[in-house]
Amino acid sequence: MDxxxxxxxxxxxxxxxxxxxxxGGCGVEVSVKDGKVVNVEGMDDHPxxxxxxxxxxxxxxxxxxHPDRLKWPQKRVGNRGEDKWQRISWDEAFDICEKxxxxxxxxxxxESIIFTQGTGRDVGGMISFLAYAxxxxxxxxxxxxxxxxxxPQLAAGYVxxxxxxxxxxxxxxxxxxxxxxxxxxxxxxxxxxxxxxGCVDHYWSGHWFQDLxxxxxxxxxxxxxxxxxxxxxxxxxxxxxxxxxxxxxxFLNVVTSEGLVDKAFIDKWCSGYDQLAERVKEFTPEWAEKxxxxxxxxxxxxxxxxxxxxxxxxxxxxxxEGNPEGNQVIMNIHRLIAITGNLxxxxxxxxxxxxxxxxxxxxxxxxxxxxYGADLHRKLSEKRIGADKYPLVKQFRAWAQEDCxxxxxxxxxxxxxxxxxxxxxxFLANQAQDTRRHYEASKNLxxxxxxxxxxxxxxxxxxxxxxxxxxxxxxxxxxxxGGPLNVIHKVVEVEECKSDWEINFTLAKRLNPKAVxxxxxxxxxxxxxxPSGYTFEQMVDKVWDLAPxxxxxxxxxxxxxxxxxxxxxxxxGFRTPTGKVELFNTSYxxxxxDPLPYYKEITPQGPITTPELYKEYPxxxxxGRRSPVLFHSEHRQIPWLRECDPDPVVELNPETAKxxxxxxxxxxxxxxxxxxxxxxxxxxxxxxxxxxxVPHAWWLPETEGxxxxxxxxxxxxxxxxxxxxxQDSAGFGGGPISGMLCKVYKA
Amino acid sequence: xxxKGLLIDYDQCSGCHSCAVACKQEHKYPEGKWGIKxxxxxxxxxxxxxxxxxxxxxxxxTEYCDLCAARAKRGERPACVKACQSWCMYQGTLxxxxxxxxxxxxxxxxxx
Ligand code: SF4
Ligand code: SF4
Numbered sequence: 001m002d003x004x005x006x007x008x009x010x011x012x013x014x015x016x017x018x019x020x021x022x023x024g025g026c027g028v029e030v031s032v033k034d035g036k037v038v039n040v041e042g043m044d045d046h047p048x049x050x051x052x053x054x055x056x057x058x059x060x061x062x063x064x065x066h067p068d069r070l071k072w073p074q075k076r077v078g079n080r081g082e083d084k085w086q087r088i089s090w091d092e093a094f095d096i097c098e099k100x101x102x103x104x105x106x107x108x109x110x111e112s113i114i115f116t117q118g119t120g121r122d123v124g125g126m127i128s129f130l131a132y133a134x135x136x137x138x139x140x141x142x143x144x145x146x147x148x149x150x151x152p153q154l155a156a157g158y159v160x161x162x163x164x165x166x167x168x169x170x171x172x173x174x175x176x177x178x179x180x181x182x183x184x185x186x187x188x189x190x191x192x193x194x195x196x197x198g199c200v201d202h203y204w205s206g207h208w209f210q211d212l213x214x215x216x217x218x219x220x221x222x223x224x225x226x227x228x229x230x231x232x233x234x235x236x237x238x239x240x241x242x243x244x245x246x247x248x249x250x251f252l253n254v255v256t257s258e259g260l261v262d263k264a265f266i267d268k269w270c271s272g273y274d275q276l277a278e279r280v281k282e283f284t285p286e287w288a289e290k291x292x293x294x295x296x297x298x299x300x301x302x303x304x305x306x307x308x309x310x311x312x313x314x315x316x317x318x319x320x321e322g323n324p325e326g327n328q329v330i331m332n333i334h335r336l337i338a339i340t341g342n343l344x345x346x347x348x349x350x351x352x353x354x355x356x357x358x359x360x361x362x363x364x365x366x367x368x369x370x371x372y373g374a375d376l377h378r379k380l381s382e383k384r385i386g387a388d389k390y391p392l393v394k395q396f397r398a399w400a401q402e403d404c405x406x407x408x409x410x411x412x413x414x415x416x417x418x419x420x421x422x423x424x425x426x427f428l429a430n431q432a433q434d435t436r437r438h439y440e441a442s443k444n445l446x447x448x449x450x451x452x453x454x455x456x457x458x459x460x461x462x463x464x465x466x467x468x469x470x471x472x473x474x475x476x477x478x479x480x481x482g483g484p485l486n487v488i489h490k491v492v493e494v495e496e497c498k499s500d501w502e503i504n505f506t507l508a509k510r511l512n513p514k515a516v517x518x519x520x521x522x523x524x525x526x527x528x529x530x531p532s533g534y535t536f537e538q539m540v541d542k543v544w545d546l547a548p549x550x551x552x553x554x555x556x557x558x559x560x561x562x563x564x565x566x567x568x569x570x571x572x573g574f575r576t577p578t579g580k581v582e583l584f585n586t587s588y589x590x591x592x593x594d595p596l597p598y599y600k601e602i603t604p605q606g607p608i609t610t611p612e613l614y615k616e617y618p619x620x621x622x623x624g625r626r627s628p629v630l631f632h633s634e635h636r637q638i639p640w641l642r643e644c645d646p647d648p649v650v651e652l653n654p655e656t657a658k659x660x661x662x663x664x665x666x667x668x669x670x671x672x673x674x675x676x677x678x679x680x681x682x683x684x685x686x687x688x689x690x691x692x693x694v695p696h697a698w699w700l701p702e703t704e705g706x707x708x709x710x711x712x713x714x715x716x717x718x719x720x721x722x723x724x725x726x727q728d729s730a731g732f733g734g735g736p737i738s739g740m741l742c743k744v745y746k747a
Numbered sequence: 748x749x750x751k752g753l754l755i756d757y758d759q760c761s762g763c764h765s766c767a768v769a770c771k772q773e774h775k776y777p778e779g780k781w782g783i784k785x786x787x788x789x790x791x792x793x794x795x796x797x798x799x800x801x802x803x804x805x806x807x808x809t810e811y812c813d814l815c816a817a818r819a820k821r822g823e824r825p826a827c828v829k830a831c832q833s834w835c836m837y838q839g840t841l842x843x844x845x846x847x848x849x850x851x852x853x854x855x856x857x858x859x
Contacts, residue, residue, distance in 0.1 A: 039772060042830060053830045055768040196761035196804075198832055207832040210759065226800045228761055236798050628763045639778035640771050644764040644785070685791050685800050 008033045012043050012543045014479040014486025017121040018424070018453045018500075019063055019471040020056035021631030024049075024198070024205075025483055027544060028057055030473045032491050037061055037473050046544055047176050048483065049205065054198040055629045059640045063471060064494055068454055068637055068701065070468035071495035080443060081461050081707030090496065093465055098510045100447040100464075101134060104418045110135035111383045112418040113447070114405060116142035118425035119149060119632065122477045122488075125360035126504040127423050128398065132372055133508035133515035137380035137387075140400040142420070143427030143438055146727030147399060148734020152321035154363055155396045155732060156330035159587045162566065162575025165337065165349035167313035169208035171483055172350060172557050174546050177215065181558065183347035184215040186309035189302075191222045191333070192244065193317025195229045197626035203352050203482045204315055218309075220302055222247065223317075224622060224738075225651075225693055226686040235302055238688065241622050241738035242323045242603045243292040247299065248332040249599055250288035252280040254303035255340060261307070262341025269561060269573070270338055272584020272595075279596040291601070291608065307340045311347030319624065319738055324602040324726040326733035327392070331585070332597050338581040343561075350557045351566070355485040355546050356532035357553040360478055360525070368398045371528070383415070390731025391591035403725045409441040419447035423500060424469070426456040429699040429713050430633040433724040433735055434674070451503060454637060457713045460705045468497040475499030476536065478525055484544040485532055487525075501525075593729055603739035604726065605673070610741070617672060617741035619656065622687075623718050624696045624737060633697035648698035648716050650679035652744065653689040657681060660745055667747040670694065672721040672740050678747055679716070692744060694718040750858055751814050753825070754844040755806060758853040759835035762787060762804030766827035766836065773815060773826035782812045783827055806836075808857040814838065 008031050015028040027046025031039040040060040042053035056063075063069075073093035078084030088096075104113055115131035115138060117123045131139040141147070147155075157164025167188055173179040188209060195206035209229065213219055221230040222237045222244070230236040239247055255261060256277040266273045285296035285303075292299075306312050314333060321330050342348035362368040369377050377398070381387050385408055386401025387394040393401045409417045420442060432438040442448070442462055450459040451467045459466050472488050474497060479486035490499070498506075501521045509516040518524040526536045531553065534542065547555045554565040564570045573579030577586050582595075589595040607614045629641040636642055650670055652662065662668055664683045669676045670692065679694065687693050696719065700712040708714065721742070726735035762785055770782035788803045795801065806827070815825035815838075823829070828836045837847055841858055848854050 041769070041772075041826070051829050052832045052834070053765060053769070054832065055764045058765060058768040058772050058830060061772065196763045196832070198763060198765075205832075207761065207763070210761065210833050214759075226798060226802065228802045228804065231798050231800060231802045233797070628761075629768070640768050643778055644767060684789060686789060686802065 008038065011473075011489070011491045014488050014544065015057055015472055016477065016479040016486070016488055017472060018469055019060050020054060021634040022056070022198070023119070023481065024054070025479050025481070025486060026053065026057065027486065028053065030491055035492055037064055037492055040473070047174055048171060050176070052207070055641055055644065056631060056635065059638050060471070060473070062638050062640055064473070066454070066637060069494070070452060070454060070466060071497065072468060073496070074466045076464050081710065083460060083706040085466070090498070093467060094507060094510060096465055097449055097507055101419070101511060104447060105135065108416060108418050111138055112416055113138070113421060114142060114400070114417060114419070115139045115421045116425050116427070117423050118430070121424045121500060122361055122479065123424045123500055124362070126500045127421070128362060128368070130421065130504040130508050132376060132380065133512045135512070137382070137384035138400040138405070139398060140402055140405060142402055142405060142425065143430065143432030144402050144734070145433045145724040146324070146326070146403060146734040147397065147401070147732045148322045148326060148737065149318055150321070151397050151399070152326035152732045153316060153330050155392050155730070156327050156334055158364060158396055159582070159585055160331055160334040160576070161338065161343065161581045163351040163353065165334070165343065165351050166203045167315045168347050168350040168557065169212060171203070171208070172546060172555065177211065181346055183311060184212050184217045185311045185313045185347040186218065187220060187306055187312040188212055188217050189220045189222065189306060189314040190229055191314060191316050192319040193315060194227055194626040196628045198628065220305065224688060224691060225625065235298065235305065237294045237298055237302055239292040239294050241319070241620055241691065242606070242736065244320045244323070245325055245329040245332065245599055245602065246283070246288040246291040247294065248329055248336065249280055249283035249597055250285045250299045251303040251306070251336055252276070252332060252597065253283045254285060254300055255307045255336065256280055258304070260304065261339045265341040266339055269581055270583050271578050271580040272582060273339065275596060276335060276583040283599065310341070311345055312340065312342055313347065313349050322624075322734045322737045323739065324733040324735055325600055325728045327728055327730050328598070335583050335597070338583065343581065344558055346558055351560060352482045353553065353555040354480045354482050355553070355555050356551070357555065358478065358480040358485055358529050358532050360528050361481055362398065363481070365396060365398060386731055391593065392730040392732055401727070401731050403727055406438060406441050406724065417445070419445050420462065421449050422458065422462070423451040426452070426458045426633045428458040428461060429456060429711070429717060430697040431719070433719050433722040433737070435713070435717055435720045437724070451500060454701065455705060456633070457699050457705070457710045461707060461710055467503055468495070469503070470494065470497040470499040475501065476522055476525060477501055478529060484546050485529070485539065486544045487536060487539040489540050603736050604723065605736065605741045606739060613673070613741055617743050618690070619742050619744060620691045621670065621672065621694060621718070621721070621740045621742045622691055622738040623694045623722070625693050627695060633699060636699060637701040647680045649682040649695060650744070651682050651684050651687045651693040653687050654683050654685055655689040656692070656744065657683045662744070662746055668744050669747050670718070670721070670742050670744050672742040674721045674723065677716055677718055677720060692742065749840045749842065751839065752841045752844045752859070753808055753812070753814060753857040754837040754847055754854060755857070756835040756837070756851045756854045757803060757805045758851065759833045760804040760806060761833045763832045765830040765832050766806050769826035769830035770812070773818065774811070776811065780811060781809050783808045805855070812857070812859065814859050
């Protein structure tokens with residue numbers, strides 16, 4: 001609902017990017033005066049963040065009206081990387097895209113254009129819409145080796161119990177912590193994530209841990225690097241990066257061997273417990289100590305504290321799934337949650353589903369079919385890159401497999417790749433491991449279009465056409481990936497920017513009118529919101545809604561497995577082939593994968609795998625710690641945010657720094673076997689003396705965009721020294737993002 | 748009128764910087780000018796159990812903090828207090844604030 005105060009009108013809405021960049025789903029109040037947004041702050045009567053707001057939301061006015069924002073379509077008039085652009089009209093931009101894309105479809109088939117999204121925004125919805133209308137099955141997130149961010153978490157939940165889960169902070173209840181059914185967990189484990197990042201990695205805001213702690217929850221932190229919350233936790237485990245799998249197995253070992261399990265839950269709702277218990281016998285705490293460097297006493301203590309608490313919950317951070325066997329690690333954590341009886345109970349880990357099962361950003365095959373139909377999905381899966389090779393790529397997420405795409409771009413086999421549609425993805429500055437290889441593979445394509453809010457290194461180096469995307473107060477969209485259904489609605493216009501939906505809708509209509517039967521984006525959004533019974537306009541007034549208790553969409557906790565709310569057939573149990581939490585996993589068995597837990601030393605380099613190399617490169621490089629103010633590669637040009645986290649740093653332990661004669665603020669090289677990059681030293685005891693932490697995705701928009709500088713990416717980007725192609729047997733899992741060896745010296 | 752204060756339960760401050768940016772937005776302060784600025788303090792004490800390292804964040808109200816006078820006139824709480832993601836900031840009369848402080852292990856009070 002919108003209120004008018006003097007000449008300022010306050011609009012309430014959800015805040016799903018562009019802008020904050022994240023997957024937050026928070027509610028905000030956008031104040032508009034004379035056609036301009038003058039203030040953005042949190043919305044008190046929204047259940048998720050209750051008036052609070054992250055720095056990125058609070059800096060929206062600087063983001064929207066930034067002088068460097070992309071304001072109109074442009075076409076490249078020099079060579080790629082030369083930074084020569086010409087302003088063109090939207091008509092001309094659409095004409096060019098339509099013509100080039102139709103030519104490519106005719107000559108090489110629509111599958112030869114890759115449609116690549118970034119994280120953040122609602123972009124998964126519109127980019128799949130465009131790709132499918134055009135006829136390409138190759139929708140993906142290029143650069144994200146092995147779907148390494150969030151997809152393993154989704155997929156592991158899907159195979160284990162048909163759904164993924166998050167700690168219960170009453171986020172699915174309209175009255176939140178006041179709901180009488182809700183309970184604070186006795187123990188909550190924060191595993192590899194940073195609390196003060198806010199809510200960037202959806203379904204969960206770091207600060208909800210604090211809400212829980214104020215209500216009596218005790219926190220356990222598992223993180224190689226000391227975080228603020230580690231210093232407030234009752235127990236802190238500091239594993240060697242990439243060994244989370246060993247810890248998870250040892251926890252299973254302790255819990256099963258000591259009988260600290262929920263027998264009633266296992267008997268009724270799980271299958272394969274005896275085989276699981278048998279298999280994990282070998283993974284003793286002593287064994288895990290050698291691998292993970294965590295003393296066995298602490299491993300035992302952690303397992304006992306978690307298993308004896310009722311309820312207890314676990315939040316799984318991105319690094320846990322980012323490593324090569326990410327899927328396997330997450331599956332084992334799900335096994336732990338289930339056998340301790342913490343699944344879908346108040347204060348445990350609750351199953352996450354979008355309200356009313358409304359979807360525009362399809363995560364699973366099931367959702368793709370809901371939106372696009374089984375026939376189209378079957379057809380699209382035939383040529384989808386990686387689907388023939390990896391069972392989970394084929395069966396779970398509709399994305400093409402990123403590592404296989406790069407192989408195919410290089411070899412042209414089984415068919416050549418001719419173009420890239422890049423939307424909200426700055427992979428050359430951000431996630432692409434082996435960055436040079438990604439650049440080399442993409443630099444000579446016939447057609448590249450980038451849709452973004454600012455000029456990026458990726459757009460400079462690759463694009464033929466650059467289109468300006470609208471930020472959230474400039475667009476109509478829906479937030480519905482989990483939790484409340486929110487709408488985002490257009491209250492202002494900025495220059496010639498168009499929303500990702502408008503752009504893709506218009507182009508899809510030109511390419512394939514049959515695929516776009518709606519007259520407008522709003523009409524289509526209303527259609528997609530049908531399961532909720534609301535029209536788009538009704539939701540603009542309502543702002544947000546959660547489905548009522550017992551609704552058949554199964555989006556309201558608790559104990560939905562007892563009530564038949566999880567399965568399509570209405571039977572009790574879980575959405576798996578057997579209806580149980582499959583501790584012995586029949587899906588994995590059917591795909592020829594190991595249905596029970598196993599351990600593989602997953603880092604290609606390290607003290608265990610390459611002891612000789614470890615002598616020459618004595619430090620383990622971790623990357624990707626979250627910033628409270630910068631979202632991945634975004635926001636470097638927003639003054640209010642940049643001044644809170646101004647420099648591309650590397651965090652070094654004082655001992656390490658002293659040994660190398662490095663002082664705080666010195667420029668240093670970080671060198672590994674694949675090359676080196678430069679950072680500013682931040683000397684701090686929060687990192688282990690044998691490790692360093694490199695915040696990812698740095699580029700300097702204030703420097704030259706022209707190649708070879710390209711905003712400094714080749715100087716700063718840590719991913720140049722991390723290989724790709726380390727996905728696990730399911731096709732997921734992201735390589736040694738925090739497991740490469742390196743040395744550090746003064747520049 | 749009794750003096751007002753901004754109470755910061757800094758034991759709970761996570762270092763999210765929302766207060767700093769909320770304040771800048773409210774006052775249109777340019778880059779470099781802060782009404783409140785967040786500082787990180789890291790201390791090492793080998794004798795501390797569990798973790799020898801302690802990380803504290805503390806938002807420092809500067810001379811440009813006016814306790815959000817304009818918002819107060821509209822009956823709204825200060826921008827930082829509303830935005831704080833840890834809910835560790837409070838505003839009121841000094842007397843009210845010292846009552847709250849009684850229950851906080853580590854807090855600081857800024858008065859104006
Ligand atoms: S009370 Fe207002 S002026 Fe003072 S620090 Fe908070 S936001 Fe800034
Ligand atoms: S908003 Fe609150 S938690 Fe965040 S830095 Fe400021 S005082 Fe700390």
